[in-house]
Amino acid sequence: MNIDWVNFTPYSALAGGVLIGLAIAVLLLTHGRIAGISGVVSGLLHRNKGDTAWRAAFVVGLIVAPVLYGIFSALPESRVDASWPLLILAGLLVGLGTRYGSGCTSGHGVCGMSRLSPRSMLATAAFMVAGFVTVFVVRHLIGL
Amino acid sequence: MHTFFALLAGLIFGIGLIIGGMSNPAKVLAFLDLAGNWDPSLALVMGGAIPVSAIAFYWAGMRRKSFLGHAMHLPGTRNLDKRLVIGGILFGIGWGLAGICPGPSLVLLGTGAWKALVFVAAMLAGMWVFEKVGK
Numbered sequence: 001m002n003i004d005w006v007n008f009t010p011y012s013a014l015a016g017g018v019l020i021g022l023a024i025a026v027l028l029l030t031h032g033r034i035a036g037i038s039g040v041v042s043g044l045l046h047r048n049k050g051d052t053a054w055r056a057a058f059v060v061g062l063i064v065a066p067v068l069y070g071i072f073s074a075l076p077e078s079r080v081d082a083s084w085p086l087l088i089l090a091g092l093l094v095g096l097g098t099r100y101g102s103g104c105t106s107g108h109g110v111c112g113m114s115r116l117s118p119r120s121m122l123a124t125a126a127f128m129v130a131g132f133v134t135v136f137v138v139r140h141l142i143g144l
Numbered sequence: 145m146h147t148f149f150a151l152l153a154g155l156i157f158g159i160g161l162i163i164g165g166m167s168n169p170a171k172v173l174a175f176l177d178l179a180g181n182w183d184p185s186l187a188l189v190m191g192g193a194i195p196v197s198a199i200a201f202y203w204a205g206m207r208r209k210s211f212l213g214h215a216m217h218l219p220g221t222r223n224l225d226k227r228l229v230i231g232g233i234l235f236g237i238g239w240g241l242a243g244i245c246p247g248p249s250l251v252l253l254g255t256g257a258w259k260a261l262v263f264v265a266a267m268l269a270g271m272w273v274f275e276k277v278g279k
Binding site for chain 2: 009017020090114
């Protein structure tokens with residue numbers, strides 16, 4: 001294994017993680033809700049009375065975050081390398097898979113793991129391994 | 145007022161994703177590329193988030209209601225089933241193809257990236273397909 005020390009950013013990664021944990025704490029302790037992004041978003045697809053406002057507000061917060069960040073500081077580099085067809089395929093799989101498996105990186109990977117939920121550990125193991133294998137196949141076997 | 149706290153949580157979450165490097169799909173893919181030039185940073189995002197989140201869940205577990213008086217919606221399901229694994233694998237493949245998961249897709253949308261718009265539209269379509277046929 002070859003570690004990329006040049007691009008390794010341990011402090012900002014940890015700081016970002018702590019903020020994500022804080023955001024989870026805020027939503028949980030004020031609304032009693034789990035900040036699993038796929039779950040929050042999919043709940044907007046069918047309107048239930050009294051259940052829409054907090055979801056919409058949370059999603060707006062996520063979308064506005066880079067705008068707010070950009071006022072104070074330049075946004076860090078962000079690059080999407082995937083081609084358009086690949087993006088569409090990836091989006092479909094992410095949408096379908098997160099609903100079928102009841103969660104994503106935030107709901108299972110952070111919230112569930114921090115509650116030591118066996119379901120979340122299983123789901124997290126599944127998507128991490130699938131992510132590692134997919135990148136291996138795409139980059140090292142197919143060579144895209 | 146209640147809605148404000150949800151907005152605040154979304155904002156903090158988004159800024160955490162930006163600072164942590166999760167809003168850069170190229171960096172996410174570098175984390176998933178164990179056989180290449182591996183960038184372990186994103187493991188530390190989880191490492192930073194999980195302890196803080198664990199304290200919050202411990203605290204929430206001692207309360208019957210949230211500070212704003214809402215019921216605690218904590219998942220009660222315990223059974224391990226195939227759906228978790230199959231769903232996780234489908235999600236992991238999509239994540240590995242583009243380096244984007246749901247949270248960062250919304251942050252990227254806010255940066256005005258066209259590719260994020262296409263990804264989010266496809267993601268919503270995938271969720272909609274589940275609503276129609278997957279349940």
